[in-house]
Amino acid sequence: MNYDVILIRYGELALKGKNRDQFEDALASSVKSVLRSFFKIKVRRSYGRMYVELHGEDAQAVMERLKRVFGISSFSPTIQVEQDADVIKEKALELIRQLQPEPKTFRVETRRADKRFPIGSMDMNRLVGTHILRNLPAIKVDVHQPETVVYIEIRAEGTYISCETIPGPGGLPVGSAGKVMLLLSGGIDSPVAGWMVMKRGVTLEAIHFHSPPFTSERSLEKVRDLAHKLTKWGGTIRLHVVPFTDIQTAIRERCPSDYLITIMRRFMMRISERIARENQALALATGESLGQVASQTLESMNTINDVVDIPILRPLIALDKTEITTISRRIDTYELSILPFEDCCTIFTPKNPVTRPKPYMAARFEEKLDVDAMVEDAINRTVVEEITSKPREAIHDLF
Ligand code: ATP
Ligand code: MG
Numbered sequence: 001m002n003y004d005v006i007l008i009r010y011g012e013l014a015l016k017g018k019n020r021d022q023f024e025d026a027l028a029s030s031v032k033s034v035l036r037s038f039f040k041i042k043v044r045r046s047y048g049r050m051y052v053e054l055h056g057e058d059a060q061a062v063m064e065r066l067k068r069v070f071g072i073s074s075f076s077p078t079i080q081v082e083q084d085a086d087v088i089k090e091k092a093l094e095l096i097r098q099l100q101p102e103p104k105t106f107r108v109e110t111r112r113a114d115k116r117f118p119i120g121s122m123d124m125n126r127l128v129g130t131h132i133l134r135n136l137p138a139i140k141v142d143v144h145q146p147e148t149v150v151y152i153e154i155r156a157e158g159t160y161i162s163c164e165t166i167p168g169p170g171g172l173p174v175g176s177a178g179k180v181m182l183l184l185s186g187g188i189d190s191p192v193a194g195w196m197v198m199k200r201g202v203t204l205e206a207i208h209f210h211s212p213p214f215t216s217e218r219s220l221e222k223v224r225d226l227a228h229k230l231t232k233w234g235g236t237i238r239l240h241v242v243p244f245t246d247i248q249t250a251i252r253e254r255c256p257s258d259y260l261i262t263i264m265r266r267f268m269m270r271i272s273e274r275i276a277r278e279n280q281a282l283a284l285a286t287g288e289s290l291g292q293v294a295s296q297t298l299e300s301m302n303t304i305n306d307v308v309d310i311p312i313l314r315p316l317i318a319l320d321k322t323e324i325t326t327i328s329r330r331i332d333t334y335e336l337s338i339l340p341f342e343d344c345c346t347i348f349t350p351k352n353p354v355t356r357p358k359p360y361m362a363a364r365f366e367e368k369l370d371v372d373a374m375v376e377d378a379i380n381r382t383v384v385e386e387i388t389s390k391p392r393e394a395i396h397d398l399f
Contacts, residue, residue: 001098003059004080006066007162008050009073010173024050026176026201027071033235034065037390046157047113051078063166068233070199071176072168076151080158083117085124088159089131092150095163096132096139105142106132106163110152117154124152169199174234177201180313181272181281184208184239186222186341189287189316191230191333192324196315197285198234205279206230206237206387207272209244219341224387229333231389239385240275244268247374254368257350261295262357263366265304270375273308275382285313292321299356306359 010027011020028043028050035041035052039062042053052062059077066075079095081087096106108129110121119127128150129141153160182194184206194204208223220241227237244267251263272284288296305312316324328334 001059001077001079001095003054003077005054005078005160006052006059006062007076007078007160008052008066008168009075010050010071010168011048011073023071023173023176026173027069029175030069030071030173030235031066034069034232034389035062037388038065046155065232066168067166068169069173070169070171070201070233071173073170074165074167076162076165078160078162080160083114083154083159085119085127088124088152088161089128092128092152092161092163093132093135095161096148096150097136099148099163103139103147105140105146106148106150107141107143107146108132108150108152110154112154114154114156116156124154128152169233171199172201174198174201175203177203179203179205179279179281180283180285181240181276181279182206182285183268183272183287184223184227185287186219186226186337186339187287188328188334188337189289189292189324191226191287191337192327192331193285193287193313193315194230195233195327195331195333197313198230204230204234204237205240205281207240207242207275209242209268209271211245211248212243214245214248215342222336222339222341224385225336225392226333227387228389228392229331229336231387233331235389237387238279239387240382241385242271242275242378242382244378247378250369250374255365258352258354259357259362259365260350261353262300262303262362265295265300266307266362266366267371267375267378269304269308269312270371271378271382273310274375274379276310283311283313284308285315287316288314289316289319289321289324294353294355297355299358303357303359303362306362 024045028045031043031052039057040055041057044051044053054062063077066072079091081091108125110124112121148163150163177200180197180202182190182204184190184194198204206227210220227239231237247267248264251260255263276284290296325334328337
């Protein structure tokens, strides 16, 4: 079937006035940014609907990508025909005929938005229904619970016919909720945390702390690949790569080993807060989950939060590892995340990290360090990369 447009439905919420405009603007640009690098399509809006005009592009391939655009509640591959009852009849039959598996029951639902069209919606339902019944002997009408509904929407600019409704991912369109700076490691958790805030409309930027030569170029490449997976849900992500070796080395030399992780995290937060503010991000996000590891206790989180004012979102806080893993498989980051590349935390993990660190203790140990200068230096040497949704070489091919 050659579809002409994909009809997009949204608005799970009762959106009104300015909110609605913002939501629609954000959704339209999300759709464009996810599709434009691959297809020559046009996005058109009219009366609370959005249409992707295909101009000959493959509907299946476009729809695969739309399944990842937050804010879409459902969509339908649709054909657009002239306002002519005979043409509508024929096309509706053609559409339902190619469905696999063949539906046993159907009903027709017409909406006549353009009242200049001479046939009423009930009459159209009957006309098209009869035509289908005559040509497909095995199918029956079921008005209450049909397997397939043939939707016909008669509008001034043309008539839209569709009979498949595919669920979208829901949520809110990326770009409708402000920006968040994600602390992205190479693990399972932080990509999931990023995905979860994106689902609520957040534009994401990411920060990665890189410690060469303790962490390799490969581990950084893995982080880029994870960020790339996330771009499929929200378009380009700016990745700030912070050189962290000097800070980690200094901490290890001058601070007690049970506080290494705590102090290291406090540095991550200080640097992230500065980068967030410089880039108009309103919050940080991490992949921490309560009790998952020794360093993820409430005491630890308090001691870490103590050095910054910016809100730190922890969307995974109450999820179990299995729940997080399920999401990471669904968003296709799992296989990458489990690749065994060293990460800056695993390398510096002491045998006995403190589980209940105290802010005043951490602060006292940090007196041995020139905190401000170290933060400043790391920020000055930070490199920003743009990770786009264009295909990347697979990590295995690079090495
Ligand atoms: P993940 O699976 O996300 O790596 P984790 O369970 O390994 O998380 P930790 O190593 O304790 O947990 O890290 C907690 C959080 O701190 C991570 O989820 C991430 O948000 C952030 N983080 C840790 N290491 C880095 C890093 N090298 N760069 C950026 N953020 C990091
Ligand atoms: Mg980790």
